[in-house]
Amino acid sequence: MKILTITLIIFLIFPSSYLKADNQDKLNKITKNLRCLICQGQSVYDSDSEFANSMKTLVEKKLDEGLPEDQIYEYFKNKYGEWILYNPQLNKNTYILWLLPLFLFLIGGAIIIKSFIIKK
Amino acid sequence: MIYSLIGYYSLILGLIIGLLLFYFSYKNFYNSSILDTKILSFTFLQLFFVLISFLCLIFSFVISDFSNQTVFNNSHTTKPLFYKISGTWGNHEGSLLLWLLVLTLFIFLFLVRTKNQPVKYKILTLVFQQIIIVGFFLFLIKTSNPFNYIFPTPTEGLGLNPILQDPALAIHPPILYLGYVGSSIIFSSVLAATSLKIISTSWALHIKKWILISWIFLTLGILLGSIWAYYELGWGGFWFWDPVENVSLMPWLALTTLLHCILVLEKKSILTSWVIILSIATFTLSMCGTFLVRSGILNSVHTFANDPERGLFILVFLFILILLSILIFFLFHKDNNKKSYNFFWLSKETSILINNWFMMYFLSVVLIGTVYPIFLDVISSQKISVGPPFYHKLIIPFLIPFLIMMVIGPKLKWIKSQLEDKIYLISFFIISNLLAYLVLKNFNQNILINTILISSALYLFFITLRDFFIKKYKNISQNIAHFGFSLLILSILFNNLFSSEIITNLKVGETFEDSKTKIVFESVDQKKEHNYNAIIANFSILNSSGELDKLSPELRIYNQPVIATSEADIKTTLMSDKFIVINLVQNQDFFNVRYQVKPFMLWIWLSVILISFAGIISFFKKNYEK
Amino acid sequence: MKNKILPFSVIIFFGMIFFIFYKGLEDSKIYTPNVNTKNEIPVFNTKDFFSGENMKSSSIFELDEIYLLNIWSSWCIPCRQEHPFLMNLNSDNTVNIIGMNYKDNLKNAKNFLEELGDPYKEIFTDVDGTIAIEWGAYGVPESYLIYNNKIIKKYIGPLNQKFINEIKLLIK
Numbered sequence: 001m002k003i004l005t006i007t008l009i010i011f012l013i014f015p016s017s018y019l020k021a022d023n024q025d026k027l028n029k030i031t032k033n034l035r036c037l038i039c040q041g042q043s044v045y046d047s048d049s050e051f052a053n054s055m056k057t058l059v060e061k062k063l064d065e066g067l068p069e070d071q072i073y074e075y076f077k078n079k080y081g082e083w084i085l086y087n088p089q090l091n092k093n094t095y096i097l098w099l100l101p102l103f104l105f106l107i108g109g110a111i112i113i114k115s116f117i118i119k120k
Numbered sequence: 121m122i123y124s125l126i127g128y129y130s131l132i133l134g135l136i137i138g139l140l141l142f143y144f145s146y147k148n149f150y151n152s153s154i155l156d157t158k159i160l161s162f163t164f165l166q167l168f169f170v171l172i173s174f175l176c177l178i179f180s181f182v183i184s185d186f187s188n189q190t191v192f193n194n195s196h197t198t199k200p201l202f203y204k205i206s207g208t209w210g211n212h213e214g215s216l217l218l219w220l221l222v223l224t225l226f227i228f229l230f231l232v233r234t235k236n237q238p239v240k241y242k243i244l245t246l247v248f249q250q251i252i253i254v255g256f257f258l259f260l261i262k263t264s265n266p267f268n269y270i271f272p273t274p275t276e277g278l279g280l281n282p283i284l285q286d287p288a289l290a291i292h293p294p295i296l297y298l299g300y301v302g303s304s305i306i307f308s309s310v311l312a313a314t315s316l317k318i319i320s321t322s323w324a325l326h327i328k329k330w331i332l333i334s335w336i337f338l339t340l341g342i343l344l345g346s347i348w349a350y351y352e353l354g355w356g357g358f359w360f361w362d363p364v365e366n367v368s369l370m371p372w373l374a375l376t377t378l379l380h381c382i383l384v385l386e387k388k389s390i391l392t393s394w395v396i397i398l399s400i401a402t403f404t405l406s407m408c409g410t411f412l413v414r415s416g417i418l419n420s421v422h423t424f425a426n427d428p429e430r431g432l433f434i435l436v437f438l439f440i441l442i443l444l445s446i447l448i449f450f451l452f453h454k455d456n457n458k459k460s461y462n463f464f465w466l467s468k469e470t471s472i473l474i475n476n477w478f479m480m481y482f483l484s485v486v487l488i489g490t491v492y493p494i495f496l497d498v499i500s501s502q503k504i505s506v507g508p509p510f511y512h513k514l515i516i517p518f519l520i521p522f523l524i525m526m527v528i529g530p531k532l533k534w535i536k537s538q539l540e541d542k543i544y545l546i547s548f549f550i551i552s553n554l555l556a557y558l559v560l561k562n563f564n565q566n567i568l569i570n571t572i573l574i575s576s577a578l579y580l581f582f583i584t585l586r587d588f589f590i591k592k593y594k595n596i597s598q599n600i601a602h603f604g605f606s607l608l609i610l611s612i613l614f615n616n617l618f619s620s621e622i623i624t625n626l627k628v629g630e631t632f633e634d635s636k637t638k639i640v641f642e643s644v645d646q647k648k649e650h651n652y653n654a655i656i657a658n659f660s661i662l663n664s665s666g667e668l669d670k671l672s673p674e675l676r677i678y679n680q681p682v683i684a685t686s687e688a689d690i691k692t693t694l695m696s697d698k699f700i701v702i703n704l705v706q707n708q709d710f711f712n713v714r715y716q717v718k719p720f721m722l723w724i725w726l727s728v729i730l731i732s733f734a735g736i737i738s739f740f741k742k743n744y745e746k
Numbered sequence: 747m748k749n750k751i752l753p754f755s756v757i758i759f760f761g762m763i764f765f766i767f768y769k770g771l772e773d774s775k776i777y778t779p780n781v782n783t784k785n786e787i788p789v790f791n792t793k794d795f796f797s798g799e800n801m802k803s804s805s806i807f808e809l810d811e812i813y814l815l816n817i818w819s820s821w822c823i824p825c826r827q828e829h830p831f832l833m834n835l836n837s838d839n840t841v842n843i844i845g846m847n848y849k850d851n852l853k854n855a856k857n858f859l860e861e862l863g864d865p866y867k868e869i870f871t872d873v874d875g876t877i878a879i880e881w882g883a884y885g886v887p888e889s890y891l892i893y894n895n896k897i898i899k900k901y902i903g904p905l906n907q908k909f910i911n912e913i914k915l916l917i918k
Contacts, residue, residue, distance in 0.1 A: 028621065035505045037884040040777060041362055043507070046355055048686070048703045048712070050849060051884045054875025061876065079882040080779040086507025093502050097492045101514055105481040112473050417770050431771045439764045443757070450753040494770040503777055706821065707851040 023063050030059050030072055033086045043086060121269075124188045127176030128267040134169040134224070135257040137162050141250050145243045155231065155239050159246065163231055166253070167224040174221050177266050178208050186277050189268035190214060196279035196680040198651045206290030207280045212414060212430075213266035215293055220260060222301040223253050230305050230330070237318075237326060244312035245305075251444070252304050255437045263430045279680030282652065283352055292344040296368065299338025300406050303371055305330050306378075307403035310396055311445060315452045319392045324385035327399075331382060332739040334402075335375045339732040342368050347725060351688050356619075356699045356716045358724065361508045363418040366490045367409030370483060374402040377479040380472050390469070394476070396453060400445045405487075407438045417494055471529030478522045485514045516569065523576040523609065526602050527583045530595070544586065552578035560617075574613055580606035597738035604730035611723035619718045625710040628657075632713075638662040639715055652678040654687075657702050657711065671700045697721035778902060779882060786895050788880040795847050795855070795869035806868055812841045812917055813892040816866070816905075817878055819848040820858035822886040828904035829862045835910055836865035840917050841891075845869035848878055848886050891916060 031045035031052075038049040044056060055076075062072050076084050088094045141162055148156045177190070181204045186192045194211045195204055208214045227249040234242055260266070283289075309327055313319045345368065350358040359365060378398040385395050412418050415431025489506045496502050531545070556575035560567070584603035622639065624632045632639040640660045647654040655675045662668050674687040688701040696719040703712040790803045807813055816832060818825045836843055845866035847855050852871075872878055881890065882900075891899040891913060899916060901909055 024621075024623070033507065033509055035507065037777065037779070042360075046353070046357065046360070050706055050875060053705065053712075054849070054879055057874045058876040058879050079879065080884070081503065083503045083505050083777050083779070086505050087509035088504050088506055093496060093500065093504060094492075097488060097496075097506065097510070098514075100488055101481060101485045104484045105477075105518075108477045108480055112477055411767070415771055417767065428771050432768070435764065435767055435771070439760065442760050446753065446756055446760070450756075495766055497773075498766045498769045706849050707854075 023060070026063055026069065027056065027060055030063075030069060031056055033073070034059075034076060035084050035086055037080065037084070121185060121187050123176040123180045123183075123185060124267040124269060127173040127180070128265070130169040130173035130176070131257065131261055131267075134166050134173070134220075135254065135261065137166040137169065138250050138254040138257060141166070141246065145247050145250075149240060149243055152239060155242055159243065160231055163224075163228050163246065167221075167228045170217075170221050170224045174208075174217050177214055177217060178205055181205060181208050184277065186275065187270055187273040188266075189270050190266045192270055192274055192277045194280050195277040196651070197276060198680060199280060199285070200651070202287075202290065203280060203285045207284075209293045210280055210284045210289075213260070213264045215297075216256065216260050216264055217266050218294060218297055219301050220253065220256050222297050223249065223256060223304055226302055226305040227253070227308070230309070234326065236322070238316065241309075241312050241316055241318060244315060245309045248308035248311045249304065252308065252441070255440075259430075259433050259437065263427065263433055277680070279678070281681070282676065282678040282683050282685050285651075285678075286348060286352060288344050288348040289352075292341060292348060295337055295344060296341025299334045299336070299341050299375075300368065300371060300409075302330070302334035302337060303375065303402045303406055306334065306399045307441075307445075310399035311448050314396055314448055317452060317454075319385075319396065320389055321386050324382050324395070328379075328382050328386060329739060331375060331379050332735050335372075335379055336732050336735040336739065338368070338372050338375060339728065339735065342372060343725065343728045343732070346728075350721075351690055352685075355701060355714055356688075356697075356718055361489070361511050363490050364413055366486050367412055370405045370409060370486055370490075371402050373479055373483040373486065374398060374405055377476050377483070378402060380475050380479075384469050384472050388469070393453065396449060400449070404438070404442055404445070407434070407441065411435055411438055412490070418490070467532055468530070471525060471532050474525050475522075475529065478518060478525070481518060482515055485511060489514075516573065519609065520572050520576050523573075523580050523606070526605065527580050530598060530602070531583075545583070548582045548586070549579055552576070552582060570613065570617060574610070577606050577609040577613065581610060597734045597741060599734075600737065601731050601734035604727045604734060607723060607727035607730065611720040611727055614720045615718055615724065619716060621717075622713075622715045624713050625705070625708075626713050627710045630710075636664045637715070639713070641711075641713070647674075651680065652676045659700060659713075659715075661698070661700070661715065663717075669698055671698065673700050673702045675702060675704060692722055694722060695719060779884075787890075787892060787897060788877075790877050790880050792870040792872065792877060795845070795852075795871050801870060806844060806870065807892060807895055809894050811893075813844055813890075814841050814913065815844045815846060815881075815890040815892060817846045817848050817872075817881075817883055817886050817888045819850045819886045820854040821850065822848075824904040825887045826862070828887055828906070829865075831905045831907065831910050832865040833863050835913065838914070841913070842867045846877065846881075847871045849873065849875050 028045060032043050034044040034055060036042050036044050036047040036049060036052045036055075038051045039047050042052075044052045044059075059072060062075065067075075073085055073087075082088070082093075088097060090098055141159065144156065144159050144162065148159060177188075179185075180188045180191050181195050182201065184191065184195055184197050184204070186195075190211060190213045194207050194214075199207070209218045227246060230245065230249075231242060306327060309330070310319075313323050313327075342365075345365070346358045349360065349365075350356065353360070378395065381391060381395050381398055384391050411431065411434040414434060415428065417431060489510050493504055493506055496504060527545070553571075553575040556571050556578055559574065560571050580602060584599050584606060587599050588603075620636075622632065622634070622637060624639070626632060626639070626641040628641055628644050630641050632641075638661070640662075642658045642660055645656040645658065647656055653676070656672050657674070659671045659673075660668060661671060669691055671689040671691060673689040675684065676687055677684050684704075686701055686703050688699055690700075691698040696717055699716040699718055701714050703714075705712050787807060788803070792801055792803065793799065794801050814835070818829075832843060835841065843865050845868070847869055849872065870877075878884075878888075881888075885902070887904055889901040889905055889909075890897050891901075899913075905913075
């Protein structure tokens with residue numbers, strides 16, 4: 001607990017913008033989160049199909065134009081649908097996806113406490 | 121031709137024996153005190169016939185008998201012998217035959233090796249296992265017969281997908297299936313034990329060995345698949361959270377949980393319901409994985425020939441097994457421990473419960489992430505993808521308390537009594553935090569979650585390392601496994617944080633240079649093998665510390681089937697891997713070159729080997745104590 | 747009573763899962779993006795195929811005219827298959843066929859047209875494949891039927907007689 005607060009303080013002192021990733025890192029990060037439509041099991045980053053290569057070029061162009069990351073995702077989402085994003089956004093379609101595991105975790109904790117720790 | 125016939129009729133005979141075994145089990149169930157030799161010999165005969173059938177398929181592959189459809193679809197005369205053989209299980213039909221072989225092998229070994237358990241229990245285990253076996257016999261014969269006959273006989277086969285022509289992938293399926301399908305015996309025996317109400321400490325001791333076998337093979341199988349993916353599939357990634365990978369991870373998580381849970385049961389008769397549920401879940405998850413992969417309901421990098429009929433068969437079969445387990449669980453199992461579980465909350469049992477709690481959470485993340493797109497599609501026709509960011513976001517934060525619990529858990533017994541230990545625990549904790557902070561600060565990677573993660577992994581690392589030198593600490597296999605796990609997490613983290621990558625386009629003779637690395641594209645050679653032609657690109661790479669490496673990635677064009685693959689060249693050293701791969705670009709005369717330096721890559725593999733080694737020690741230790 | 751509710755709810759739960767998997771088996775899992783027909787067609791800058799001059803997309807597509815945008819390339823084998831159908835469609839003179847030359851080598855592309863004929867009213871080039879992405883395409887060949895700057899229909903893969911008949915019907 002003590003150390004958690006310490007690291008939290010450290011984190012607050014050095015804001016995250018301290019780390020400035022250059023475009024190449026950003027490009028890799030974004031293309032890893034885009035799903036390739038040709039080889040549908042792979043990310044754009046991992047694929048070398050023509051489509052994926054064009055996607056990489058386009059992401060690079062958009063980055064050069066200064067578009068922020070989330071707008072690039074939004075752009076591709078508009079073109080190809082939510083399917084293209086590997087990182088599902090939190091919306092009415094995905095509440096269950098994101099929250100069910102956490103909910104199960106809480107339930108599990110509750111069961112453990114109820115049946116083994118309180119009951120003596 | 122003749123092999124196909126023998127193979128096919130062996131399968132039929134195996135099925136008939138399976139049905140006969142039901143009858144003999146029924147006859148012997150009430151009136152025998154020793155296991156009937158007929159049952160044993162028939163089980164052996166069944167194994168024998170499946171083995172014959174499997175060998176026939178191998179022979180058909182070896183002699184390239186293209187009158188067999190499976191051979192025609194997956195082999196070619198120019199293929200090296202090794203890949204002809206491994207082609208046997210590199211396809212849907214052959215791999216299912218391997219499933220069947222493992223199923224029959226395990227039940228035979230189970231009957232032979234199980235001593236000191238009631239005969240009724242053995243017979244009932246056999247019955248449940250035979251339900252699975254007969255189901256698979258029917259599945260194989262009806263929907264995926266590996267011995268289908270083609271007339272007229274083609275002169276040449278279609279060939280094996282070149283990315284499967286690889287040594288790691290050749291032995292990956294047999295190893296993986298030993299773990300994956302091996303869990304069936306846990307399933308059968310837990311159902312038998314539940315029906316007979318003999319779940320106890322002695323049963324736990326006996327089943328633990330089988331859990332360990334499955335677990336060891338599953339761990340190694342996943343490792344092999346991962347190594348293969350590393351150098352064959354992508355650009356240096358080794359885990360893609362692809363459905364097929366998730367499907368093998370889920371039974372592993374369930375098995376690992378079960379392995380911890382059984383440690384409690386072998387000492388005290390508690391948590392029985394939980395052990396039953398976990399044992400059922402393990403094999404059910406394996407089956408569910410088979411369904412997801414073979415039915416084509418998900419799309420993934422590794423696709424098997426998809427056929428909705430097959431999917432439907434496995435689905436129905438899977439749910440029959442689930443229904444059967446539910447009925448047996450609710451009809452026969454009464455939690456006999458109505459008396460309070462009186463363990464102190466700072467006890468080993470609590471720590472194992474907490475382990476179970478986290479493991480189940482990880483399992484639920486993987487399971488939900490894998491099947492959610494199917495559910496969403498069916499319910500609302502919305503299509504989404506669930507990829508690595510989802511799993512990372514939900515799993516990584518929970519790893520921190522998990523790692524810390526792995527340190528404290530095994531020590532809970534001592535915490536109260538000995539001051540010295542407390543001092544060690546706290547001082548190591550502080551050291552790990554400082555170290556993690558310094559490491560990350562030096563590399564300008566000041567990210568909160570990484571610092572905490574690395575410090576907790578380092579913490580586990582130091583504590584387990586220290587425990588090797590303490591004599592009072594007897595549980596060596598546990599310590600090795602936990603040490604291996606900390607090493608694994610550390611290697612993965614460092615690998616992710618400190619990997620560097622250069623992506624560039626180069627023509628022959630050109631040079632790429634940045635502040636740290638100089639890549640010279642020296643020359644291009646050609647190579648002709650009888651199953652592929654290759655272009656070999658020779659690079660020499662100079663890094664900032666003056667080391668010169670020669671790396672030669674290849675582009676291969678396989679002839680049967682015609683598929684171009686790109687083979688990475690990897691130079692592995694103790695501390696880092698250098699990974700280079702080239703690719704053609706449409707209508708351009710340059711190559712796309714990717715060069716990566718990936719630190720601690722070797723340690724990822726080593727730590728997993730260490731973890732499974734711990735399992736092997738534990739397996740033999742129990743034998744020894746008896 | 748209480749110990750009966752649990753088994754039944756568990757069975758119903760798995761029954762539902764079974765049903766969903768069963769339903770999920772029915773449809774293909776290969777994803778194809780939906781076409782958003784409400785949106786205007788994208789605006790982009792490109793080069794003319796023959797002259798190499800810069801041009802704007804607004805100069806190609808006019809209102810009140812029907813266009814068929816065809817993405818093609820000389821290295822794409824299905825494009826060869828569909829080419830006769832495009833020639834055939836062009837001979838009717840009811841629709842303006844616009845070509846988008848995708849990631850191609852200019853010389854090969856010209857040979858391709860010389861060999862098989864040129865059905866296109868205008869051709870522009872997409873050197874790096876990014877314009878195709880603006881359109882929401884992901885491979886070659888793909889074709890879009892356009893009216894009033896809106897996409898009416900999208901065809902993935904090579905055109906065939908069935909599609910051509912459908913296009914003719916839609917034009918009417």
